[in-house]
Every structure is written in C-alpha cells, then in structure tokens.
Amino acid sequence: MNGLTELDGASKRRNASRHLRRTIQNDWAESIIMEDNISKIKERLDVVEVLSGYIKVQKAGMNYKARCPFHNEKTSSFYISPERQIWHCFGCQKGGDIFGFVKEIEGVEFPDALRILAQKAGIQLQHHELISNKDAKSVLFEISELATKFFEKQLRASRTGMQALKYLKERGLEENIIDEFRLGFAANDWEALSRFLKDRGYNESDIVGAGLAIKREGKPGVYDRFRSRIMFPIMDLNGRVVGFTGRVFEAEKPLVTKGEQPAKYINTPQTLIYDKSMVLYGLSKAKQAIRQNDKCLLVEGNMDALMSYQAGVANVVASSGTALTPNHLKxxxxxxNNLDL
Ligand SMILES: [Zn+2]
Incomplete structure (x- = not known):
C-alpha cells in the first residue's frame, strides 16, 4: 500500500516536472516567434513610411524632419533616420523605432502597437500574440467590425435594405464608393444586431459598451440602438471601425421607444474606442490626399464627403454635424495646416 503511494507520488512529481518543462519550452518557443515577427515587421516597414502615415515629413539631406507631434513647436526638431530606422526629437528628447512611435502617438501599449504594425506589414500574428492582449478595447473593435459586416450584408440582402441601397444610388452614390466606405443598413428590428452578436459569443455588456445596444429599463436585456437606419461606419486613422452614424430611413414606420422622436442622424455615444472629439469621418481614406494637396476640405455631412470623394476630390473629411474641436484640428x-471650410 505504502509502496504504491510512493510510486504514485514519484510519478506525479515526474509528470509535474515534465509539464513544467513543457510550459517553459512553450513560453520560450512563443517568445522566439514573437521576436521573429518583430524583426519581420521591421524588415517590411520603413520608418519614414510608417511615420508619414501620421505626420507631415520633409526630406532634409540624408534624413527627414517634421514638426514633433509630441510637443508644441514652430520649427521642426523631430528627425527621422531611414538609415538607422529610428526617430528622435531634439526638442522633447523622445525617440525610438516604429513600435515606440506607434505606442506614443496611438496612446497604446506594446501589444496593440504590434498588432497595428503587423497589420500594416501583412503579417499574421500567432494566436497567443492576439489572445494575450485581448483587452476591453479589442473586444469593442471586434464587435464594431462584425456589426459593420452585418450592416453591409443587410443593405444587400434584406428587402428594406435593398430599398435603402436604391435610395443611396438615387442620391448619386456609386456602388464602389458604397463598398469602399462600407455603408450598411440596420433593420427596423429591436434585436437583430444584438442577437447576431450574442450568437457569436459576445455578451450584452460588451455590445452596450460598443454603443450598439441600450440596456432595457427596469427589466433584463438590451435593444439595438440603430433601427431602420442607413449606417455609415466611422473609422480611426488605421481604418478600424470605431463607431457609426445612422441616418434614418423610413421605408417602414421606425420602431421607437415610448416618447422617442427618431432623430434624422444618431451617432455612437462615447465609448472606450470612440470619442467624437477625436474622429473625423473619412480621414483614414483622405489622409494621403490631404498631405499630397497640403489642404483639407471640411464638409458637414457624411454624404457630402462621399460625393466629393467620388468626384475625385479625395482630400475631404466630414465633421458629421458635430462642432470642430481643438483635438480635430491637432x-x-x-x-x-490648410483647412477649407
Ligand atoms: Zn518633441
């Protein structure tokens, strides 16, 4: 009896140490893969190219210079070295590589910077690299992306959606612009989107957190914020969907809560990933053209921005009816520095 117990104990210990060794080996292998991806990203992306996605850069001999985005200055003391693939500001002493820059300017931690740059470089990250940083924000990004796909499909597959599509075309929008800006349709339904997202494993509080649903008053459950609306996804500078503007489309009498007047436009409220004082509609598409033309055309409505873009004036953004903030200007x-109102 005693012997058997001892044997058990010994084999358990052996198993435990084998397990530990395997875990260490896995961690080690994972960190090798991560290192490998970091160097692959650095090989594929050029520091000047990445930074000029965010700031206006100018050639200066062997290097490039810019007005520092991290401190206020009139003359450029921010330098980029293509040769060394680094940047440095002689004004505020900040500096580093592309990862450091993205962390600083996006206000994110390393895992998010890794993800942003991997996407730019076309590198598929390993599962664990994604899982380890699946924080609250990334869940909201996922939900917003899924909702965009859902709305896009509704615009083409549902009866009312197709009426909305017809309306957009009658207003003069071409199919390729509707595709490129990912316009969609939210059905005249209390739960179509919430149900779709819950079926995919997202919980109600995250759907509410993404601004797409509203908690029912005095009883459990949530209902969709956007109903019977043409949906304009709002994207951040990297083209990720962070929120929506919904324009009412009254093919049927829209479902409303007691006493609610359906506003012509409604927007995603402030969320972890959407702050209306920081986002301009269309900027992720327009930023290259704005830099090339050294001018930005600001219009009020999303439709105006789309029509302008379609007509070949691509350096255009819309304020979506909200007042322009100092953050927008920054x-x-x-x-x-040239804004055309
Ligand atoms: Zn600086």
Whole structure:
C-alpha cells in the first residue's frame, strides 16, 4: 500500500516536472516567434513610411524632419533616420523605432502597437500574440467590425435594405464608393444586431459598451440602438471601425421607444474606442490626399464627403454635424495646416 503511494507520488512529481518543462519550452518557443515577427515587421516597414502615415515629413539631406507631434513647436526638431530606422526629437528628447512611435502617438501599449504594425506589414500574428492582449478595447473593435459586416450584408440582402441601397444610388452614390466606405443598413428590428452578436459569443455588456445596444429599463436585456437606419461606419486613422452614424430611413414606420422622436442622424455615444472629439469621418481614406494637396476640405455631412470623394476630390473629411474641436484640428495638422471650410 505504502509502496504504491510512493510510486504514485514519484510519478506525479515526474509528470509535474515534465509539464513544467513543457510550459517553459512553450513560453520560450512563443517568445522566439514573437521576436521573429518583430524583426519581420521591421524588415517590411520603413520608418519614414510608417511615420508619414501620421505626420507631415520633409526630406532634409540624408534624413527627414517634421514638426514633433509630441510637443508644441514652430520649427521642426523631430528627425527621422531611414538609415538607422529610428526617430528622435531634439526638442522633447523622445525617440525610438516604429513600435515606440506607434505606442506614443496611438496612446497604446506594446501589444496593440504590434498588432497595428503587423497589420500594416501583412503579417499574421500567432494566436497567443492576439489572445494575450485581448483587452476591453479589442473586444469593442471586434464587435464594431462584425456589426459593420452585418450592416453591409443587410443593405444587400434584406428587402428594406435593398430599398435603402436604391435610395443611396438615387442620391448619386456609386456602388464602389458604397463598398469602399462600407455603408450598411440596420433593420427596423429591436434585436437583430444584438442577437447576431450574442450568437457569436459576445455578451450584452460588451455590445452596450460598443454603443450598439441600450440596456432595457427596469427589466433584463438590451435593444439595438440603430433601427431602420442607413449606417455609415466611422473609422480611426488605421481604418478600424470605431463607431457609426445612422441616418434614418423610413421605408417602414421606425420602431421607437415610448416618447422617442427618431432623430434624422444618431451617432455612437462615447465609448472606450470612440470619442467624437477625436474622429473625423473619412480621414483614414483622405489622409494621403490631404498631405499630397497640403489642404483639407471640411464638409458637414457624411454624404457630402462621399460625393466629393467620388468626384475625385479625395482630400475631404466630414465633421458629421458635430462642432470642430481643438483635438480635430491637432489631428488634421499632422497632414496640413490648410483647412477649407
Ligand atoms: Zn518633441
């Protein structure tokens, strides 16, 4: 009896140490893969190219210079070295590589910077690299992306959606612009989107957190914020969907809560990933053209921006009816100082 117990103990210990060894080996292998991806990203992306996605850079001999985005300055003391693939500001002493820059300017931690740059470089990250940083924000990004796909499909597959599509075309929008800006349709339904997202494993509090649903009053459950609306996804500078503007489309009488007047436009409220004082509609598409033209055309409505873009004037953004904030101006100044209202 005693012997058997001892044997058990010994084999358990052996198993435990084998398990530990395997875990250490896995961690080690994972960190090798991560290192490998970091160097692959650095090989594929050029520091000047990455930074000029955010700030206006100018050639200066062997290097490039820019007005520092991290401190306020009139003359450029921010330098980029293509040869060494680094940047440095002689004004505020900040500096580093592309990862450091993205962390600083996006206000994110390393895992998010890794993800942003991997996407730019076309590198598929390993599962664990994604899982380890699946924080609250990334869940909201996922939900917003899924919702965009859902709305896009509704615009083409549902009866009312197709009426909305017809309306957009009658207003003069071409199919390729509707595709490129990922316009969609939210059905005249209390739960179509919430149900779709819950079926995919997202919980109600995250759907509410993404601004897409509203908690029912005095009883459990949530209902969709956007109903019977043409949906304009709002993207951040990297083209990730962070929120929506929904324009009412009254093919049927829209479902409303007691006493609610359906506003012509409604927007995603402030969320972890959406702050209306920081985002301009269309900027992720327009930023290159704004830099090339050294000018930004600001219009009020999303439709106006789309029509302008379609007509070949691509350096256009929309304020989506909200007042222009100092933050908006600061973001635009990364690309140009010339604003046409
Ligand atoms: Zn600086």
């Amino acid at each position: 973001i635009l100044q990364r690309y140009t």
